[in-house]
Amino acid sequence: MAMWNPWRGCKKCSEGCLHCYIHKGDAKRGVDTNSIEKTRDFDRPIRQLKNGNYKLKSGIVYTCFSTDFLIEEADEWRYECWQMIKTRQDCTFLFLTKRIERFMECIPDDWNGGYDNVVVCCTIENQKNADKKLSVFKDLPIKHKCITAQPLLESINIEQYLDDIELVVVGGESDYNARPFDYSWVLHIREQCIGKNVSFEFRQCGTNFIKDGKQYKLQTKDLCSQARKANINFRANS
Numbered sequence: 001m002a003m004w005n006p007w008r009g010c011k012k013c014s015e016g017c018l019h020c021y022i023h024k025g026d027a028k029r030g031v032d033t034n035s036i037e038k039t040r041d042f043d044r045p046i047r048q049l050k051n052g053n054y055k056l057k058s059g060i061v062y063t064c065f066s067t068d069f070l071i072e073e074a075d076e077w078r079y080e081c082w083q084m085i086k087t088r089q090d091c092t093f094l095f096l097t098k099r100i101e102r103f104m105e106c107i108p109d110d111w112n113g114g115y116d117n118v119v120v121c122c123t124i125e126n127q128k129n130a131d132k133k134l135s136v137f138k139d140l141p142i143k144h145k146c147i148t149a150q151p152l153l154e155s156i157n158i159e160q161y162l163d164d165i166e167l168v169v170v171g172g173e174s175d176y177n178a179r180p181f182d183y184s185w186v187l188h189i190r191e192q193c194i195g196k197n198v199s200f201e202f203r204q205c206g207t208n209f210i211k212d213g214k215q216y217k218l219q220t221k222d223l224c225s226q227a228r229k230a231n232i233n234f235r236a237n238s
């Protein structure tokens with residue numbers, strides 16, 4: 001799995017950020033997550049071997065998974081990233097953002113209808129942010145759109161925003177003090193996706209998991225495997 005973090009650090013900006021794993025990991029190492037800094041990996045996509053081949057192999061590149069690609073503090077660096085993304089047409093760059101409202105001020109001049117090799121995942125956690133963010137996201141010129149509802153904090157209706165969405169990912173919160181995560185919320189989103197023929201993935205249970213009214217405390221190591229065991233993913237018919 002190829003990762004690219006041209007900068008690191010992030011600032012909490014929504015209810016979903018409460019138990020952010022980046023902040024938790026940095027706190028253990030004594031690193032200030034609120035300080036946004038360029039990394040040594042900044043130009044990773046275009047680094048070459050002696051024979052001229054790129055060091056970063058073709059395929060999906062998970063971008064900015066230890067920050068937010070659209071964070072304000074990175075505005076002066078992002079244009080160079082778009083140039084590298086454009087250069088590497090053999091790679092698909094996928095990033096998640098909780099700052100989708102900044103999208104139009106962050107794109108390059110030649111974006112037009114969107115680059116073919118960019119997937120944008122808009123992340124939401126409750127109905128308030130679903131309405132606020134997805135109503136913006138649905139009209140943005142992006143070729144490949146996904147929604148990530150993780151950590152999902154309540155039952156939400158997103159059916160009206162599912163046109164042009166390629167995948168919806170749902171997951172719970174991972175933390176000893178995680179907020180409750182009810183399986184019925186997962187099934188509700190799944191139903192909406194199936195109704196609109198949108199692919200759906202249940203990626204992770206929540207630490208404080210509720211099923212049929214009973215509460216379970218799950219271990220972090222089991223969160224993804226428990227979600228897989230539910231076997232409820234749905235692949236859209238093309």
Ligand code: SF4
Nearest residue numbers: 010011012017020098
């Ligand atoms: S936007 Fe994402 S990376 Fe940034 S603080 Fe929130 S959860 Fe963490």
